[in-house]
Amino acid sequence: MIIGVPKEIKNNENRVALTPAGAKELVKRGHEVYVQTSAGEGSGFLDDEYQEAGAKILPNIEATYEIAEMIMKVKEPIESEYKLIKKDQLVFTYFHFASGEALTHAMIDSGSICLAYETVEKSDKSLPLLVPMSEVAGRMSIQEGAKYLEKPMGGRGILLGGVPGVRPAKVLILGGGVVGTNAAKMAAGMGADVTIMDISVPRLRYLDDIMPANVNTFMSNEYNIRELLSSHDLIIGAVLIPGAKAPNLITREMLKEMRPGTVVVDVAVDQGGCIETCKPTTHENPTYVIEDVLHYCVANMPGAVPYTSTLALTNVTLPYAIQLANKGWKKACQENKELELGLNVVHGKVCYKGVSEAFDLDYTDVSEILA
Numbered sequence: 001m002i003i004g005v006p007k008e009i010k011n012n013e014n015r016v017a018l019t020p021a022g023a024k025e026l027v028k029r030g031h032e033v034y035v036q037t038s039a040g041e042g043s044g045f046l047d048d049e050y051q052e053a054g055a056k057i058l059p060n061i062e063a064t065y066e067i068a069e070m071i072m073k074v075k076e077p078i079e080s081e082y083k084l085i086k087k088d089q090l091v092f093t094y095f096h097f098a099s100g101e102a103l104t105h106a107m108i109d110s111g112s113i114c115l116a117y118e119t120v121e122k123s124d125k126s127l128p129l130l131v132p133m134s135e136v137a138g139r140m141s142i143q144e145g146a147k148y149l150e151k152p153m154g155g156r157g158i159l160l161g162g163v164p165g166v167r168p169a170k171v172l173i174l175g176g177g178v179v180g181t182n183a184a185k186m187a188a189g190m191g192a193d194v195t196i197m198d199i200s201v202p203r204l205r206y207l208d209d210i211m212p213a214n215v216n217t218f219m220s221n222e223y224n225i226r227e228l229l230s231s232h233d234l235i236i237g238a239v240l241i242p243g244a245k246a247p248n249l250i251t252r253e254m255l256k257e258m259r260p261g262t263v264v265v266d267v268a269v270d271q272g273g274c275i276e277t278c279k280p281t282t283h284e285n286p287t288y289v290i291e292d293v294l295h296y297c298v299a300n301m302p303g304a305v306p307y308t309s310t311l312a313l314t315n316v317t318l319p320y321a322i323q324l325a326n327k328g329w330k331k332a333c334q335e336n337k338e339l340e341l342g343l344n345v346v347h348g349k350v351c352y353k354g355v356s357e358a359f360d361l362d363y364t365d366v367s368e369i370l371a
Contacts, residue, residue: 001325002032004068006061007039010075012283014042014306015313017072017093020049022314022321027054031325036064043310065089070324074313075300076103087111088347090329092321094118094133097344098245098358099272107345108361113329118270119243119352120320120342127242128338129320131178132312134267136302138182138238141265144296145171145234146190148263148287154294156261158233161191168192172228174220174249174274175238176203179267183236188215195228225249229257237266237274243344244354245272252276252290260292269297334370343369 003026005018016039018026023033033055037047047057058064065071065084073093077085079102085091088111095116097104107114117129127134142160149169151157162168171187173180176198187194188211196211197220198204204217211217218224229235229250235258239246246268255277266278273279277290280299287296302309320339323332333340344352349364356363 001328002034002067002069003321003325004058004064004071005033005035005039005055006064006071006073006081007036008042008074008303009061009080010078010300010303013075013300013303015074015303015310016040016043016045016306017074017313017317018321019043019310019314020045020053020055022318023050023055024053025318026322026325029322029326032056034058034064034067036061040310043306045310070321070329072317072321074303076100077106079106082106082110085110085112089113090115090324092117092317092324094270095344096270097352097355098243099270101359104345104350104355104359104361108348108350111348112345113343113347114345115324115329115333115339115342116243116344116352117317117342119344119354120338121242122338129313129316129342130240132316133302133309134178134240135182136305136309136312137267138179139186140301140304141179141183141236141238141267142171142186142190142234144286144298144301145236145263145265148294148296149234149261151261154261154287154289155263156233156259160187160234169233170231171195171234171236172232173197173236173238174225175240175268176200176207176217177238177240179240180236180238181207183238183267184211184215187234188212192234195232197224220249222249226254226257229254230259233259233262235262235264237264237268237278239268239274240271242354243352245358246274248274248276250275255291255293258291258293261294262292263294263296265296267301269299273297330370333366340366340370
């Protein structure tokens with residue numbers, strides 16, 4: 001198979017979909033890998049390293065899309081890329097369709113095969129291609145939250161861990177999944193007073209068992225969330241419904257219950273956000289203020305630590321990419337249920353319910369497509 005790796009062009013997105021080591025694994029199995037020049041530089045990987053691994057370097061993004069049977073990316077295609085995607089081309093990346101209606105329609109019109117990292121799912125309901133980036137984003141949410149709690153950054157002027165004789169900051173985490181768990185670990189390690197909320201009692205029981213003493217668990221519902229908003233300094237949105245839009249757990253009206261300078265970090269922004277006033281921001285302009293509450297809603301947080309993120313991403317995507325390249329997308333998805341669940345849009349048909357429900361689009365069962 002011919003695999004193309006374009007350079008990411010989303011604002012301050014420095015990750016790349018494949019490391020030189022990953023390229024070598026594909027090449028030694030008889031596949032051709034084409035990498036757009038300087039695609040890996042932001043992550044610390046030079047063109048020479050890809051060439052030494054057996055990949056070929058192409059001069060621009062157009063040439064990369066034109067030659068490839070499978071495109072491997074990190075972030076969803078943006079508008080300037082829509083016209084480059086060809087009929088029958090496999091695009092393997094994070095799509096987050098449920099938060100992007102224009103993207104969804106563009107991919108339907110393209111006739112391509114859209115296999116989304118974020119909906120590849122194991123039998124235990126875990127999301128293997130989302131986990132490493134969720135780990136990165138969860139940990140980063142606390143780093144960024146701690147920074148923006150500083151007075152010069154617009155926050156309340158609170159040190160996350162406090163000092164002897166002064167109480168630490170209070171951190172509220174909405175969602176006890178991978179993002180929330182990693183955020184809680186980081187916040188607890190820095191000495192904050194942490195509360196993590198979830199709708200699953202078994203999950204809360206597990207978290208209560210593994211977390212240190214400065215992490216408390218609390219059932220998530222509107223009443224309980226409202227009760228805590230006025231007393232917490234940093235709020236992390238960490239809710240995920242795979243392939244679907246995140247629910248709004250904090251409304252605009254609820255912001256009025258927070259103290260001026262409270263910081264909210266909505267990691268769920270890729271899926272529409274779990275805070276009503278959330279809108280995607282960039283690393284270049286990461287924050288804005290509504291009702292005296294500072295919002296940090298960067299849609300590609302792991303892009304700020306691209307070396308770590310790229311290595312972590314290739315570790316998990318490569319085994320699936322090898323299957324797709326060795327067998328072709330259709331046979332690979334027929335033989336691997338995890339990959340089958342990654343199919344979102346195929347040949348103009350929406351085959352993932354969360355996407356069809358988000359925009360009231362016709363739904364086609366994936367089994368019909370694979371038959």
